[in-house]
Amino acid sequence: MSAGNSQRAEIKTMLLDMVAEAEDMKRTVGGSITDAVAGWLGSQYLLAANKKLAAAEGTGSFEILRLFVQDWALLRHGDHTAERLQLERERLKLSQRDAELKQQPVIEAGLDELATYLKANPQARTAYEHLKELVRAEKSPSREKEIREWLQQPEIRQEVWAELTRGLSPETLAQIEAELPRP
Numbered sequence: 001m002s003a004g005n006s007q008r009a010e011i012k013t014m015l016l017d018m019v020a021e022a023e024d025m026k027r028t029v030g031g032s033i034t035d036a037v038a039g040w041l042g043s044q045y046l047l048a049a050n051k052k053l054a055a056a057e058g059t060g061s062f063e064i065l066r067l068f069v070q071d072w073a074l075l076r077h078g079d080h081t082a083e084r085l086q087l088e089r090e091r092l093k094l095s096q097r098d099a100e101l102k103q104q105p106v107i108e109a110g111l112d113e114l115a116t117y118l119k120a121n122p123q124a125r126t127a128y129e130h131l132k133e134l135v136r137a138e139k140s141p142s143r144e145k146e147i148r149e150w151l152q153q154p155e156i157r158q159e160v161w162a163e164l165t166r167g168l169s170p171e172t173l174a175q176i177e178a179e180l181p182r183p
Helices: 003-029 033-055 059-117 122-135 141-151 154-165 170-179
Strands: none
Touching: 003 033, 033 059, 059 141
């Protein structure tokens, strides 16, 4: 084994040990190590500021309070940023779910419409049925229930059904097809 490979193996082992130790610490504190340390530092800072404020006299106490407020504002800013990121993650997850739920009925409606045109071709019909089974929500009862609940929201119903029903009505389409000359 070359010296370079030996060093890489040593570094890899060291990194794996560090990761294992960090995971063990996370399990010990029940979450983020940084959050645990920040909580401890916050209480230590508060105790130290209180001692310093008790020892100050006159205008010195105002200066100590002003510095304390600045420091505490910086700490709170970090908390607010973390909360904002968490809210953004949740918003993204909901947005992705809504996009998936919106597309499901559109896909199913398209597949149903396609089925009417595949009746004349048995091979195409077989392929279509297979695809339809892969896409249908009935494969997952909880998914179907979730889709149906989502579709009950008035703003969602308006958006989804408006897209599905635009164009010719089924009656008008049937009338046009009936009047077309047959070969």
